[in-house]
Amino acid sequence: MSDVPVADELGGFRAEVQRFLVSALPPELAARTKAGHTLSRDELMFWHRTLHGRGWVAPGWPTEHGGAGWSILQRHIYDEEAARAGAPSIIPMALTIVGPLLIAHGTDAQRTKYLPRILDGSEIWCQAWSEPEAGSDLASLRCHAERIGDEYVVNGTKIWTTFAQWADRCMLLARTATGDRQQFGITILLIDMKDPGVSIRPLPSLDGMHVLNQVYFDNVRVLVSDRVGPEDEGWGLLKSTVGHERILNADVGRARALLDRLIRTVQANPGAQPGLRSRVARAAIRLRSLEVLVMRALDSPDPANASGASIIKLLGTELQQEASWLMSEALGLYGLPYLPDVMQNGWQNEIPIGPDDAATVTPFYLFWRKASISAGTSEIMRNLIAQQVLGR
Amino acid sequence: MSMSSSPGEDLLAIEEAANNFLSQEYDFRRRNIYLQGTGNVERSLWRRFADLGWLGLSLPEDYGGAGGSAVESWMLLQRLGAYLVLEPYLSSVVVCGWPLVTHGRKQVRDRLLPELIAGRIQLSLALNEPEGKHPNIITTLATPMDGGWRLVGHKSVVLGAPTADYLLLSARCDAQRIVLLIRPDDAGVMIRPYRLIDGRTAGEILFDGARVGPDSLLAVGPEADELLDVARLAGAFGCVAESVGVMKAALAATVEHVRARRQFGQALSGFQAIRHRIAAMHIACEEADALGWRAAQAYSLADPKERLAAIAAAKSDVGQSARRVCEEAVQFHGAIAITDEFPVGHYLKRAVVNERLFGNSELWTEHFSKAVFGWP
Numbered sequence A: 001m002s003d004v005p006v007a008d009e010l011g012g013f014r015a016e017v018q019r020f021l022v023s024a025l026p027p028e029l030a031a032r033t034k035a036g037h038t039l040s041r042d043e044l045m046f047w048h049r050t051l052h053g054r055g056w057v058a059p060g061w062p063t064e065h066g067g068a069g070w071s072i073l074q075r076h077i078y079d080e081e082a083a084r085a086g087a088p089s090i091i092p093m094a095l096t097i098v099g100p101l102l103i104a105h106g107t108d109a110q111r112t113k114y115l116p117r118i119l120d121g122s123e124i125w126c127q128a129w130s131e132p133e134a135g136s137d138l139a140s141l142r143c144h145a146e147r148i149g150d151e152y153v154v155n156g157t158k159i160w161t162t163f164a165q166w167a168d169r170c171m172l173l174a175r176t177a178t179g180d181r182q183q184f185g186i187t188i189l190l191i192d193m194k195d196p197g198v199s200i201r202p203l204p205s206l207d208g209m210h211v212l213n214q215v216y217f218d219n220v221r222v223l224v225s226d227r228v229g230p231e232d233e234g235w236g237l238l239k240s241t242v243g244h245e246r247i248l249n250a251d252v253g254r255a256r257a258l259l260d261r262l263i264r265t266v267q268a269n270p271g272a273q274p275g276l277r278s279r280v281a282r283a284a285i286r287l288r289s290l291e292v293l294v295m296r297a298l299d300s301p302d303p304a305n306a307s308g309a310s311i312i313k314l315l316g317t318e319l320q321q322e323a324s325w326l327m328s329e330a331l332g333l334y335g336l337p338y339l340p341d342v343m344q345n346g347w348q349n350e351i352p353i354g355p356d357d358a359a360t361v362t363p364f365y366l367f368w369r370k371a372s373i374s375a376g377t378s379e380i381m382r383n384l385i386a387q388q389v390l391g392r
Numbered sequence B: 001m002s003m004s005s006s007p008g009e010d011l012l013a014i015e016e017a018a019n020n021f022l023s024q025e026y027d028f029r030r031r032n033i034y035l036q037g038t039g040n041v042e043r044s045l046w047r048r049f050a051d052l053g054w055l056g057l058s059l060p061e062d063y064g065g066a067g068g069s070a071v072e073s074w075m076l077l078q079r080l081g082a083y084l085v086l087e088p089y090l091s092s093v094v095v096c097g098w099p100l101v102t103h104g105r106k107q108v109r110d111r112l113l114p115e116l117i118a119g120r121i122q123l124s125l126a127l128n129e130p131e132g133k134h135p136n137i138i139t140t141l142a143t144p145m146d147g148g149w150r151l152v153g154h155k156s157v158v159l160g161a162p163t164a165d166y167l168l169l170s171a172r173c174d175a176q177r178i179v180l181l182i183r184p185d186d187a188g189v190m191i192r193p194y195r196l197i198d199g200r201t202a203g204e205i206l207f208d209g210a211r212v213g214p215d216s217l218l219a220v221g222p223e224a225d226e227l228l229d230v231a232r233l234a235g236a237f238g239c240v241a242e243s244v245g246v247m248k249a250a251l252a253a254t255v256e257h258v259r260a261r262r263q264f265g266q267a268l269s270g271f272q273a274i275r276h277r278i279a280a281m282h283i284a285c286e287e288a289d290a291l292g293w294r295a296a297q298a299y300s301l302a303d304p305k306e307r308l309a310a311i312a313a314a315k316s317d318v319g320q321s322a323r324r325v326c327e328e329a330v331q332f333h334g335a336i337a338i339t340d341e342f343p344v345g346h347y348l349k350r351a352v353v354n355e356r357l358f359g360n361s362e363l364w365t366e367h368f369s370k371a372v373f374g375w376p
């Protein structure tokens, strides 16, 4: 698909990104990513380190903290090119949330202790916010931290914690006080996942893969020096940091990459039905409008607050879901077999069952129903949009 | 034509009996254990289905069945869908058993049907082919040889193949279609078994010069065409009935969830945005039930065109709407529905598979237009 036109001076940047991707991204890894295989931790961390070597692993961080210092537009261009080239999406939590949070609100000691190890990939982070009873209404969270001397003692549970099974550390939202406003009394703590009081229950997802976990905290001790910002006031810090996540969680780049793959799939199946073809075209048309909406949101001074951000999250994820469904339909019956080994490793020595990449498609469709749930559900997005349109 | 508008007491009794058995023996926890197993090899549940009279529910009394019509199975199949039953009821009893009542060489039918109804054998229809975008295209070759046939070809995504004792194989013989009854362990027949995303078993079947004898003949020429048409219709109807059960179960789970789950200080069922969409899910279930019911009744009609139209209408509509309802069910459950440990995502899986088996919405919309309007 064609690029959205951008200012000339960024043409050079795009070319630089393309050159880097050609030289640094191993073709086998790109092929595996494009075919939708479940990447291993090693593969994800390889790409993390490669980006780190080029100084691009933390595109939005300021340069003095080891980031690339890119503008929001440069990041967008990078996301587009990376998605098109088949670069893996690296494990995002530390880079998109923890790092920016520490840069904005952490102490010097915290930055020195954590940022370099985030950048070089020696520590993986997870984000322990949601709880069984606190989902969309995150501020109702209850996982409890009690201050005892120069430590907090944490008790409670978190759920849907992505990659907790790999994480060395986690960013925890804990309840330290209760008051009239739920938002008050939430404290951000940085936890060592090796603490003996931390235990994990894996929660296999609909595609059979293991991404999600429930995490239990049983008298986990955290030094006060591992608290970010003031006690009880974590919510405000969070609000000021996560806004950007929404627009930059590469929804559009991903939608485009999926549509590209969809179009390849349809082209490889000349028998695809006319109705399917017209729905594919319809999805491509919607992508075109989305591309302009993204450019507009990026051009506005504070993208995090523009109503565009919610619209883009909503439309981008809907489009991804539609593309993944159409891809499954395009495969016909060969979209139906469940072959978990092939999903991970591709076909090795056997004759493939159906088209080479078929095994990853429908499981991805199933798992990707999550796109309209995580990072703010579609209903919450619509509520935000309605609020912006109608007022409270 | 006289058609009752909804199931009477006798039919509701079938539903209730099925619920009683399945809620005991096929709750979600047990189902997961069955799913970890070897795919129905031991067949203990299959024999119990026979004892319950399920296998012969809509098959003639002469063969040991209950002599019911399709409406009895309509009730049962919905329950098998709602409980996500893994046994190959659809592929074995509906897709193969039903056509054999009226089609195929009598000698073979008379032998197979009593065995099927008694739960001693399972059958599977080997119809689809890898390139066969259109299910009417058959390229598997049966070359006459020594009074029998030599088989070369590839059948793809054959539901129930791994556990079947006999396969009903469609092939091309000279310029005609032929249906042969073969055994999976015949020399030159290879099955690559797997599970589908919804947990049911299926497989690829490869024929590399397999030889079968003269008594494997089931039907040839127009008789074979008809047998395959009837089997496809039965498959489509079975998918509809199962999926209506699936979507009702998904709706029921969602209603329960949104009533119990509280966020922002109130039950989710209090948010109007959710209420309207639950209403839409309910409407979709009612519409699907109506179309499925009409299709079930159409089985008793003399006019084959009306029968085709009713089943085509149902398959065209229900496939999609069952999936959409299940997608909504996942959405309203939130993250918990993305886990494999929770039933709602499995409803979606079953709906996805049923939508596509035996032809998707687009194909059956074409069949409908052709049957009703004569549009090509």
Ligand SMILES: Cc1cc2nc3c(=O)[nH]c(=O)nc-3n(C[C@H](O)[C@H](O)[C@H](O)COP(=O)(O)OP(=O)(O)OC[C@H]3O[C@@H](n4cnc5c(N)ncnc54)[C@H](O)[C@@H]3O)c2cc1C
Binding pocket: A126, A127, A128, A129, A130, A131, A132, A134, A135, A136, A137, A159, A160, A161, A162, A163, A212, A370, A373, A374, A375, A376, A377, A378, A379, A380, A383, B261, B263, B264, B268, B271, B273, B274, B331, B332, B333, B334, B335, B336, B338
């Ligand atoms: C794959 C995946 C990965 C995740 N990773 C993480 C992670 O790493 N760390 C973490 O902390 N969390 C994670 N989450 C959790 C995620 O943030 C929550 O799922 C999300 O906040 C929604 O909460 P919930 O699932 O409890 O759904 P609920 O909040 O219970 O919502 C259920 C349904 O009700 C609707 N609803 C809720 N409130 C309203 C309203 N006011 N009006 C209308 N409708 C409403 C929702 O839209 C949804 O459809 C992940 C989730 C998924 C699926």
